Amino acid sequence: MAFSFNFDIPLSAGEANDKENTIDQIKDVDLKCLESRSTSSKIKETIEHKVSIDPLSQMENFVPETISIGSLPPLLYLNESVFEETSLDREDTEEILAKTSAQHSDLISGVYEGGLKIWECTYDLLNYIDDEGVTFKGKRVLDLGCGAGLLGILALKNGATRVDFQDYNSTVIEQLTLPNVFLNCDEEDNNSPPPSKRKAFCTSPTIPDHCGFFSGDWGSFLPFMKNKTPEPKYDIIFTSETIYNTDYYASLHCVFSDLLDESGIVYLATKSHYFGVGGGLHLFEKFVDQENLFKIKNLKEINQGLKRHVVSLTFKK
Template identity: 55%
Template sequence: MSFKFNFCIEEAEDCSVECTGLSDPKEEKPENSMQLSGDKEVQMKLSTKNKEKGIALNSCFCNSDVLDDSNMSKDKAEEKTVCCKPAIEHKIPQDVNEVMENKIVEQTSGLQFVNVSVVEMTLSNEDLHGENIVSKTVTANSDLISGVYEGGMKIWECTFDLLRYIEDEDVSFKGKSVLDLGCGAGLLGIVALRRKAREVHFQDYNSTVIEEITIPNVLVNCDSSDENGDVTEEPSEKIFKKPKTHAGLLSKCRFFSGDWSNFTLLMQNQTPSVKYDIILTSETIYNPNYYDAMHDLFQHLLADNGTIYLASKSHYFGVGGGVLLFETCIKKGNRFNINTLKTHDDGLQRMLLSLSFKDC
């Protein structure tokens, strides 16, 4: 499998208003995206709750392009919030073998995953989820389209840096609640699952990614005999016939799509509200416009003694994000300690970071 790093951000064409300070700045038309409800009133209620809880809109200390409520009416502010993608939970399929239809599985050391090219070809012939992300990326000639598609169908390089760190340092997940944030292929969450995490939640911006990539990948890894889930190599081109799959460890998993602000709100509204012992995330700080929503998510969803493991390139050319700017954002918030765990200097510099609450 080859890795693509052409971080060319294209703006969504179908949304005329901008979501400044939220996790995704633009969104497509409602008829072309998976909705929490067809009723716009439901989304307006989510907007109100976002404001009441102080999520994103009232914490724009990281983004210089701050939403200025003094120059904007209440209606327009709410219109900006509605523009963002609702967070929804995806049901675990009853017939797990049906999920693997038209899928080809690749293998690397200890892990299996569906061949993305085959998935893209299938989706280009028939759009099953209403997002049309394959045709849009082809048209835009980009692996990222801000507010439309956030790169979840690719396995990005830094994911393997974090997987190796987990193996080398023998990071313990036993009995812990884990979030794979911006999960894409879900490899980080799968390793946590196989290292005996109590539960693992997978979150990605796109419903298509969750349904066509993440859930199938969890399925094909559920019955593997390698319980440690160690990964030391990047994917090979070896392709083999898909195995018979069973629900297995799926009972410990939940799957979500949507923007980070609404995902945070959804988890806070659970009974009891959700807190994660460990949050794993890779290549998610490429766009500074998303830092506020990420900070709020960490602040509200990380357990008091929890740890965040983050893998990133030092800088994302053409997008503006990177480790230095992200660290500046975190330090301004004054809620987290941030430490550098490892730096890789081969090629474009890559870094592994950890975050935890101060005074914990």
């Protein structure tokens, strides 16, 4: 059973106008107020997921898939359809597996934000990285709204010193991101050794030393990270298919502005418009322009099916 694309439902003219108008409400949000927003009971708290054991050693029937793009190293990930079929057997304190399955939905706003499948803009960004030879050696990277985590995993494999993975849902981090990182944790793992052998590879200090795993809302993620000593700063922030909901623009922008190094870069991949949800590149650009902190550059446009984009954000000098 495949999850449906709720984003593909076209908006009525009235709904489209409503969404255009929401931008005026967003601009009134005080970006300095994140601390107080984070204490609101409506915001999902951020949790840091500590890595103690190889999560694959606890999984019985996992089926790895491999994606190979150009000269990029092969990336392994858990097969989505097997994941869905076995979803009801998995640990899921948030109950998102049961809810998405029952509602046949890719997204339940504020409950499940879509991290259990790999969205097509992730592939666009991987293709862009390959085409342009983006390098990661010595870089600190944040995969924001990571889902399966392929962008962060690529950075890790290509020499990033630090990669933090963040997703709204703890189930996504525990059941998908973490296992995917472990699937890729050693080149020799690419042949998928059995769990007993894998354990030896993956208990090496590599992952706990170089990666962090976080779940929760961006509004609580930012104060959580700012409380760390030293406060993290990233050279690269990846974020794919995360600007579909205008309600989240203020907290997303705050994460960029407070956690990106002053010479860092955000790579953002997105559809032009998210039908049925209302966000998209035009509204996000408008929001960023109003905040007047970042310049946005169009890096790539993909015109097959729904129009898609890869853009960068860097601080204005």
